[in-house]
């Protein structure tokens with residue numbers, strides 16, 4: 489698959505001019521993420537070997553225990569972005585507030601902000617199941633040269649200039665978009681280089697996989713219950729196959745390659761679902777749309793939502809267009 493000779497570094501440079509704001513800064517930023525991804529990959533891979541597992545003893549803003557690797561991944565990505573002096577602000581799932589990088593004047597003049605979930609699916613770390621990193625990049629809306637404000641972070645997903653994920657799976661991959669299609673790069677661990685392995689990734693228009701935590705079934709809205717029953721009914725090309733890893737990145741990645749739908753609906757115990765709009769759903773929605781897929785909250789486009797807060801949650805239906813549209817149909821009839 490693809491031209492094995494093109495490295496991620498080369499690809500970033502070669503495609504720099506096709507990016508509409510092209511000034512080289514976005515390329516530097518993506519290179520910063522590429523480097524941090526290698527470091528985090530190294531740490532994730534040795535997780536079973538060293539005493540790095542377990543809970544770090546801190547509780548994050550969502551009230552969940554933080555695993556040590558979450559903390560480490562958070563540090564690595566933030567350090568890498570700050571050191572390269574390419575962003576003026578960062579927001580992370582692991583930080584209560586955004587970080588304004590205004591230690592010097594030059595950094596204040598940087599145009600980009602990054603929102604990141606440094607290690608998603610972290611409950612899977614200590615059982616050797618894939619985890620991922622998700623990132624989302626915007627241009628600031630406040631004037632260059634001033635410190636970033638909340639306004640820069642609370643932009644709708646449609647303003648994203650780039651988004652991507654890293655999946656630390658059977659092999660490690662970076663998949664990203666700058667608004668001109670989606671490309672996937674696989675790490676050759678022997679030499680520490682990412683190669684273009686999945687050019688121009690596309691969701692099949694429809695598929696046979698549905699991914700949802702069915703343990704929450706009784707709490708789901710009637711529309712979701714009905715859609716799940718539809719997926720299971722023996723009719724036409726159904727029943728579909730159920731696949732749920734519990735790592736958004738891995739479930740999404742598989743569904744993009746094979747065709748499928750991922751759902752994290754609202755429920756009677758979580759009125760907005762679980763996933764976060766800004767650093768989980770928006771970036772995945774941008775990638776999905778760039779790969780001919782669709783992302784919705786069950787009723788409307790994810791990337792049209794005006795965010796109200798940094799750690800806002802939102803119900804999420806994402807994947808092959810026809811499948812997401814079918815789920816929306818059931819939600820509308822609820």
Ligand code: AHM
Nearest residue numbers: 607608609610611701734735736737
């Ligand atoms: P996290 O950010 O705390 O890791 O939670 C996000 C993860 C997603 O990767 C995954 O799809 C979902 O939570 C699984 O949640 P659940 O265990 O409720 O099914």
Ligand code: MG
Nearest residue numbers: 581605608609
């Ligand atoms: Mg997460």
